[in-house]
Amino acid sequence: MKEYFHILKQVKLFDDIDSNDLNSMLHCLGAKTKKYNKNSIVCLAGDNINSIGIVLSGTLDIVKEDICGNRSLISRISTSHLFGEAFVCAEIKKSPVTIYSATKSEIMYINFKKLITSCRNSCTFHNRLIQNMLKIIAKKNLMLTEKLDYLGKKSTKEKIASYLINQLALQQKSTITIPYNRNELADYLNVNRSALSRELSKMRDEKLIEFQKNKFTILNVEKLNNLDIKK
Amino acid sequence: MKEYFHILKQVKLFDDIDSNDLNSMLHCLGAKTKKYNKNSIVCLAGDNINSIGIVLSGTLDIVKEDICGNRSLISRISTSHLFGEAFVCAEIKKSPVTIYSATKSEIMYINFKKLITSCRNSCTFHNRLIQNMLKIIAKKNLMLTEKLDYLGKKSTKEKIASYLINQLALQQKSTITIPYNRNELADYLNVNRSALSRELSKMRDEKLIEFQKNKFTILNVEKLNNLDIKK
DNA sequence: TAATTTATGTTGCATATGCAACAGATATTT
């Protein structure tokens, strides 16, 4: 497991855990790793869930697809981030989502459920892990609320605007890079791809934003914030 | 505090906490109660957050409003449920939402932050509380993901359908009662009220559902599930 | 380099939806 330590150090779940304890802890958590090819399936909707995943490398897409082929990209996660933690902590048995490996990737699985439930005579780091997890899930909660905010907007333009403004706040630079191409951004914002392109072009014409590929520059934050006030 | 015990017993945060410990625990958590009138403000967007609220009686609306007056009803909570827990656990300083007391209500505030951070030489129930909180937040996480699912639908009709189907699963009866009137449901699903009424009427005409006021009967789950397949 | 695939932008069209205005029903207050 030594080989992964430089990654595990960035994992928020292990914050304030002594590096020396890491190995025995991973053992206690039944840690196992698994590799995936590009575009392979990590977990199908309906599959049993019994562990939490940590992305050691690569990028995963958390997706919800309906029978009609509509695809909703819930989120995209990369190295050092977790998935499945809410299901395990809420004691959900079957996955409501499908997870794809968007790139070649490697994942470490840990048995966090055991840590919450059985393992009473707890190792010293158990409480630390649970507290870290609390913070991680609470933050994910806020991210979901943010996304509800985008999706709640009435127009595509406003969805784009609120997403970009949020990214601007997160990335703290004038030109932001988003992790999606147009298709993926459309799936993430749950709008039609061509309608998305249309709106982006309009917003460029109106000097609200500039972009090439997945790099966006916001020219007028004020206007972007008050899109529907001026009509 | 004795007077509230019958309510506090239903609060998931206190699951598996001995009733005898409850009083001293509430003291340790700095519990205080406060009453609110109908339609009063419990917390304004931007206010400092330093405690978690427990609804002892009444109903609260968690709302996000933008400058243009668009109102998004994130969720409505009632007796025995919590609010603010994600903000406290994620260490967010200022509330991103406004909370209204939709009815006369009474709220108990507890200092959960102290419990997570300082209070190291912890009382026996601390770990129990944190584990309970983990489960509560994880479940809220899933509820938010569910809502993302509604809002992600392209048409109003599908938003309504997925909301009703979800409620059907939760309530487990043929006629479900929803906690919203039309205006509120529109705010919750982020659609226009009159457009909502229009779609509901259409769905009734198509023999998909029946309703009077806030009671809905689903006549054809199958069709409701596959709304956009048949066109 | 050429060939092929993938990503992005554009446009026309049919439809859905926000909005405003109104009407009737229901609930609340006087």
Added chain:
DNA sequence: AAATATCTGTTGCATATGCAACATAAATTA
């Protein structure tokens, strides 16, 4: 009961958006 306020449904209209089809650009593969 009467008066008032609130809730719900209906409709016309302008606009936004999904969708399909196509064009071009960019990236990938042969």
